[in-house]
Amino acid sequence: MGYTPELIELIKKVEKTRPERVERKKASLEFPALTLDERQARLEKYHPDYRPGGLRELKVGPSKGYALALEFADILESRSRVDPDKIDLNEVHYETDVLVIGGGGAGTAAALIAQEQGASVIICTKLRHGDANTMMAEGGIQAATKGWKDSPYYHYLDVMGGGHFENDPELVNTMVSEAPKVIAWLESLGCMFGKTDDGTLFTLHGAGTCRKRMHYAGDMTGAEIMRTIRDEARNRVKDIGVLEFSPAIELLTDGKGRCSGAVLYNLETEEYFIVKAKSVVMATGGSGRLHVQGFMTTNHYGATGDGVVMGYRLGVGVRFLHATQYHPTGAVFPEQAEGLLITEKVRGAGANIVNIDGEQFVFEREPRDIESASIIRECTTVGKGIPVPGQPGKFGVWLDSPMIDLLEGEGVVEKEFPAKFILYKRYGIDISKVPMLVYPTLHYQNGGLAYKPDGSTPVPGFYVAGEVGGGVHGANRLMGNSLLDIMVFGRLAGEAAGKFAKERDAVGELSVDHVRRFHKELEEVGIGKERVSPVVLPDYGNPDVKKRQWTTTYVGTLR
Amino acid sequence: MATAEQIQTVPEEQIQAQMAERTDLIPIFIMGKRYDVPSTLTIQKAFEFAGYQLIRGCGCRGGICGACATVYRMPGSPKIHVGLACQTVVQPNMYLAMVPFFPANRAAYQLEEIKPDVKTLLKYYPELAKCMGCNTCTKSCPMDLPVMEYISAALRGDIEKVAELSFPCVMCGICTSRCPAELSQYNIGMLCRRLTGRYIWPKAVHLQEMVAKIQSGRYQEPLKKLMTADLQTLRKLYVEREMEPHAAEEMWTPQEKQYL
Numbered sequence: 104m105g106y107t108p109e110l111i112e113l114i115k116k117v118e119k120t121r122p123e124r125v126e127r128k129k130a131s132l133e134f135p136a137l138t139l140d141e142r143q144a145r146l147e148k149y150h151p152d153y154r155p156g157g158l159r160e161l162k163v164g165p166s167k168g169y170a171l172a173l174e175f176a177d178i179l180e181s182r183s184r185v186d187p188d189k190i191d192l193n194e195v196h197y198e199t200d201v202l203v204i205g206g207g208g209a210g211t212a213a214a215l216i217a218q219e220q221g222a223s224v225i226i227c228t229k230l231r232h233g234d235a236n237t238m239m240a241e242g243g244i245q246a247a248t249k250g251w252k253d254s255p256y257y258h259y260l261d262v263m264g265g266g267h268f269e270n271d272p273e274l275v276n277t278m279v280s281e282a283p284k285v286i287a288w289l290e291s292l293g294c295m296f297g298k299t300d301d302g303t304l305f306t307l308h309g310a311g312t313c314r315k316r317m318h319y320a321g322d323m324t325g326a327e328i329m330r331t332i333r334d335e336a337r338n339r340v341k342d343i344g345v346l347e348f349s350p351a352i353e354l355l356t357d358g359k360g361r362c363s364g365a366v367l368y369n370l371e372t373e374e375y376f377i378v379k380a381k382s383v384v385m386a387t388g389g390s391g392r393l394h395v396q397g398f399m400t401t402n403h404y405g406a407t408g409d410g411v412v413m414g415y416r417l418g419v420g421v422r423f424l425h426a427t428q429y430h431p432t433g434a435v436f437p438e439q440a441e442g443l444l445i446t447e448k449v450r451g452a453g454a455n456i457v458n459i460d461g462e463q464f465v466f467e468r469e470p471r472d473i474e475s476a477s478i479i480r481e482c483t484t485v486g487k488g489i490p491v492p493g494q495p496g497k498f499g500v501w502l503d504s505p506m507i508d509l510l511e512g513e514g515v516v517e518k519e520f521p522a523k524f525i526l527y528k529r530y531g532i533d534i535s536k537v538p539m540l541v542y543p544t545l546h547y548q549n550g551g552l553a554y555k556p557d558g559s560t561p562v563p564g565f566y567v568a569g570e571v572g573g574g575v576h577g578a579n580r581l582m583g584n585s586l587l588d589i590m591v592f593g594r595l596a597g598e599a600a601g602k603f604a605k606e607r608d609a610v611g612e613l614s615v616d617h618v619r620r621f622h623k624e625l626e627e628v629g630i631g632k633e634r635v636s637p638v639v640l641p642d643y644g645n646p647d648v649k650k651r652q653w654t655t656t657y658v659g660t661l662r
Numbered sequence: 663m664a665t666a667e668q669i670q671t672v673p674e675e676q677i678q679a680q681m682a683e684r685t686d687l688i689p690i691f692i693m694g695k696r697y698d699v700p701s702t703l704t705i706q707k708a709f710e711f712a713g714y715q716l717i718r719g720c721g722c723r724g725g726i727c728g729a730c731a732t733v734y735r736m737p738g739s740p741k742i743h744v745g746l747a748c749q750t751v752v753q754p755n756m757y758l759a760m761v762p763f764f765p766a767n768r769a770a771y772q773l774e775e776i777k778p779d780v781k782t783l784l785k786y787y788p789e790l791a792k793c794m795g796c797n798t799c800t801k802s803c804p805m806d807l808p809v810m811e812y813i814s815a816a817l818r819g820d821i822e823k824v825a826e827l828s829f830p831c832v833m834c835g836i837c838t839s840r841c842p843a844e845l846s847q848y849n850i851g852m853l854c855r856r857l858t859g860r861y862i863w864p865k866a867v868h869l870q871e872m873v874a875k876i877q878s879g880r881y882q883e884p885l886k887k888l889m890t891a892d893l894q895t896l897r898k899l900y901v902e903r904e905m906e907p908h909a910a911e912e913m914w915t916p917q918e919k920q921y922l
Contacts, residue, residue: 131907139897234721234729248869252914255876256884256921257903263888264900272889280881283872290866293773293856295825302864303912313903315910321829326726330833331859334852338770348717370717403727404720439704439751443724453908521830525805526725529749640715648713662715 105531107492110436110540113459117501117538120461125509128453134466142473149476149483151396151543152426163624165420172427174393178408179415181636182625183618184352184658185375190366192355192613195379199225199344200604201597202365202380204351204410207235208325208586209569210386211332212593213558213600214343217384220601224343225378226336227367229350229387229405229639233333236388236403236570237589240325241446241522243317244590245583246282248304253314255279262584265311265470266549266577269423274575277556278584278591285590286318294331295320307451309582310468317583322446322520325586349376350409350639354383354417354565358614361607362417362565366615368639370661379613381604382564384596385410386589389548389570392641395427399442400545409637410571414552416621419560419567423550426578431456431474433544435491435499437530442544445502445523447471447582449539452519453510455503457538458487472579475543482542489540501538508535547585549576558596564603568596635659688754705732705747705758719762725749728834731804734758744804744836764839766846771853778857780819787850790816792843799837799847805830809837809847816850822862824854884921 106114127133137145147153158170163180171179201217203210206228214224226232247253258279263270286304290296296318297305306315320327336343351365355377364380387410391402400406411421432445450456450467456474458464458481465477478500482488488498507516516535517524527534550573558566569589576584635658642660649655655662687698690708697712706723709716721729730747734756747760769786776782783790790813799809808827815823828851837847875881888896904916916922 129909131909133908139901230717230721231727231729234727238727239722239724248866248872250868250872250875250922252906252916252922254872254884254922255881256888259885259888260896260900260903263896268893268896268900276885276889280876280885283869283876286866287869287873290869291860293859293861295829295855295859295863296866298863298866300864302866303868304866308906308908314906314916323726323830326832327855330852331856334856335773337768338772340770401724403722404716438702439749522726525830526749640717643707643710644715645711645713652713 106537110489110492113489114537116459116461117457117503120457121503121506121509124455124463124503125506128506128510134463136466136469137473145476145480146472149480150472151398151429154396157396158425162628162630164415164621165418166415169421169425171425172395174395175390175408175424177634178393178412178636178638180625180630181412181634182622182632183416184368184635184637185366187615187618187622190375190615192377192615194377195613196376197225197378199223199378199380201382201384201600202227202378203384203386204365205235205386205388206232206345206347207386207388207569207589208237208329208332209388209589209593210384211329211336212590213384213386213568213597214336215332215339216594216597217601218339218342220598220605222601222604225346225380226343227346227349227351227365227378229348229370231347232336232345233329234403234405235329236406237325237329237586239401239403239444240586241322241444242309242448242451243307243319243324243583244286244328244586245309245312245316245581246286246318246587247279247314247316248283248286248318249306249314249316253316255282257313258282258316261312262581263577265581266579268577270577271574273556277595278575278587281591281595282587285587285594289328289331289590292331292335294328297321307448308468309451310447310474311470311581317448317451319448322448322522328586328590350637351413352409352637352639353615353618354413355379355613355615356417356617357611358616361563363610363613377613379610381607381610382566382600384558384566384568384600385414385552385571386568386593386596387571391545393638395545398429398545399433401430401433401442401444402545405640407638407641408548409639411551412637414560414565414567414571417562417565417617419552419562419565421551421573422553423573423576423578424548426549427545428471428547428549428580429475429543430546431471431478431543432502432541434539435497435542436540438493440526440530443526444544444546445539445541446520449502449504449507449520452507454506457501457503459489460487470579470581478543491540499540499542502541503538504534505536505538547580549573549578549580556595557599558592559599564607566596566600568592688752690752691755691757693759694757699752701752703752705745705750705752706730708752709747719747719760723748726832728832729762731761731834731836732758733761733836742802744802746804746832746834761836761839764835766835766838766849768846768849769853773856773860776857778821778861780817782857783816783819783850783853786853787846789843789845790850793817793845794843796842798840798842802836802840804834804836805832807831812851813845813847816854821854822858824851825858828855
């Protein structure tokens with residue numbers, strides 16, 4: 104295994120230009136960044152969000168008239184997985200103060216803080232507790248923690264610039280002001296952020312940052328955060344119950360407009376369960392597995408946008424959902440690693456992006472949408488992409504990781520990127536010696552359900568946290584702000600939901616009338632019964648096998 | 663068409679012939695049952711090609727969540743191999759099974775009330791003392807971690823060493839499934855990492871200072887100014903913000919200090 108002879112030959116061109124590029128980097132002579140106007144032009148011409156025919160206006164629901172990616176419009180304009188008349192609301196299977204939907208970073212943080220308000224908590228999650236995009240976030244978490252050179256003021260400016268100044272100012276203010284508190288919280292829980300012997304936290308640049316404020320734990324920052332807070336939740340097992348392999352598929356109200364629980368589906372036994380709760384935190388994460396525009400994705404198996412669907416039916420509008428984030432550097436070779444995220448930290452540590460001739464064509468720390476659009480441009484109009492072996496018509500560009508050892512010292516690639524180093528080693532590729540072949544890959548849902556800084560929504564008792572929500576990142580999130588987002592807003596939503604639950608009287612009768620109303624709306628605009636959502640799991644089935652499943656009925660993608 | 667002789671492995675010549683004949687299908691044996699799958703697939707994608715819709719045993723599909731621990735053997739060899747299904751490419755005639763869950767001992771503890779020493783480890787995981795140094799754990803780690811080495815460090819009370827060596831652990835649990843002394847190595851590693859992060863590594867002083875500064879309200883006015891600024895002003899401030907150079911020293915300071 105390893106690179107093909109053709110690629111080995113092409114890598115020589117990268118090696119040839121490398122010494123000069125390393126020298127320039129050492130002298131802080133960066134490739135010129137685009138101006139704001141140039142950025143806009145590049146996006147309009149090359150970013151997938153701007154492709155004609157890629158968006159469609161919603162015909163129903165609170166954001167009627169808003170244009171979204173077709174794949175997203177489809178799941179919002181779908182019927183419930185269950186006929187509302189078949190849902191038996193009289194038999195309640197679980198009762199709790201706070202129900203957290205989603206067992207990733209936002210959900211787990213919410214559960215911990217809700218529990219600290221004295222609430223009993225149930226986390227329901229589609230797969231295992233911790234199986235989430237949080238676990239896969241590699242590069243780091245932003246926070247202005249170094250007062251001699253940085254502050255929330257500069258963090259705010261970076262976030263707004265990255266999001267093209269469209270972000271919700273209240274949310275951004277909250278995020279950057281809470282950021283250092285979140286790092287301190289995680290430190291107290293024993294999260295192993297990299298630091299020097301005197302405790303000074305290591306920080307790096309990310310794309311679009313003016314100060315080095317990316318805190319990290321190797322290239323497993325998300326995994327380290329996730330396993331730490333999950334471990335803490337497990338220590339509080341008396342108050343925080345976890346229902347695994349039990350995704351929520353619909354929300355419940357009390358008939359008076361207050362959110363009051365959810366319908367869960369046990370993926371293993373195929374039963375439905377009713378959870379009655381005084382408040383609900385929606386923290387289901389993103390939607391990469393919808394494969395918008397057919398793109399490969401870095402996302403987790405369960406990232407199918409379920410929370411947006413449920414919240415939308417409940418009456419909560421969406422924003423910035425038209426903007427999909429393509430991570431500039433997803434692996435395209437070897438085929439087995441296709442779509443895998445190569446953290447931006449590689450570029451933060453100094454690696455250039457170069458074309459087939461070993462030339463730089465873009466500053467490697469442009470905001471993600473600009474970087475992706477520039478790579479797509481290089482591989483299409485410019486025609487200087489590297490052909491991906493065995494996949495005619497597919498191209499990539501080089502991410503020149505060996506520069507890092509030359510800049511920072513021998514062994515740094517292996518030490519700072521242990522997970523990717525091991526992964527590539529398995530495929531016979533030493534990324535401290537040869538570059539990686541990459542192309543933009545579907546990475547993040549920039550928008551989602553609208554919410555306030557405390558996670559609240561127009562529906563009392565219904566809170567939103569993390570990637571399922573939209574507003575804080577505007578139309579483009581910067582690296583290191585997703586882990587931050589889920590920790591900040593997970594904690595705040597947990598706090599608000601916990602308090603709401605404590606103050607609320609007993610939940611009375613349960614209702615799914617909002618689903619009936621939504622179905623009626625669908626019928627009025629002529630949308631039939633052919634589509635159901637939430638999606639729950641993507642369909643990677645083999646069509647030949649399906650043809651022979653003579654007695655199997657599929658509801659959406661599930662048997 | 664295929665014969666029913668599926669429980670037998672397929673001779674090398676026949677595999678070559680089969681690959682030449684129809685794209686690149688190769689035989690693998692999922693829990694003992696033969697399926698012919700493309701040779702370039704990972705074990706995970708081979709399950710899907712074979713017709714499974716994965717519920718257990720599938721998570722990040724990127725080698726970090728530990729959901730898809732897989733054990734396999736090759737014909738004619740007693741050796742048990744291990745891998746993550748999402749990371750391991752199929753090989754002809756491999757006999758495999760996923761181990762999506764394995765019961766493991768996990769202690770509940772109050773981090774703020776315990777000490778980072780060997781007594782704590784032995785209190786919560788007394789089985790630690792039963793380690794007989796067989797090294798099966800190390801040999802069965804799909805991340806190639808020196809598991810036994812960190813267990814030895816745990817026995818010595820070198821908690822920081824445990825944390826460092828176990829850091830890339832994906833908690834798939836194969837070590838635990840193979841351990842004759844019934845240790846839950848990965849949970850011991852988790853406890854040691856949290857002890858290290860909280861007690862052994864020094865606290866970040868600058869972090870506490872920043873939290874205090876925020877709580878004093880130092881940034882409320884500057885942030886309010888940004889929140890209410892018009893687009894033109896905001897763009898100007900953004901474009902003109904001072905960049906910390908890539909090669910700057912840690913203690914670099916910007917020219918503009920009024921918003922620090």
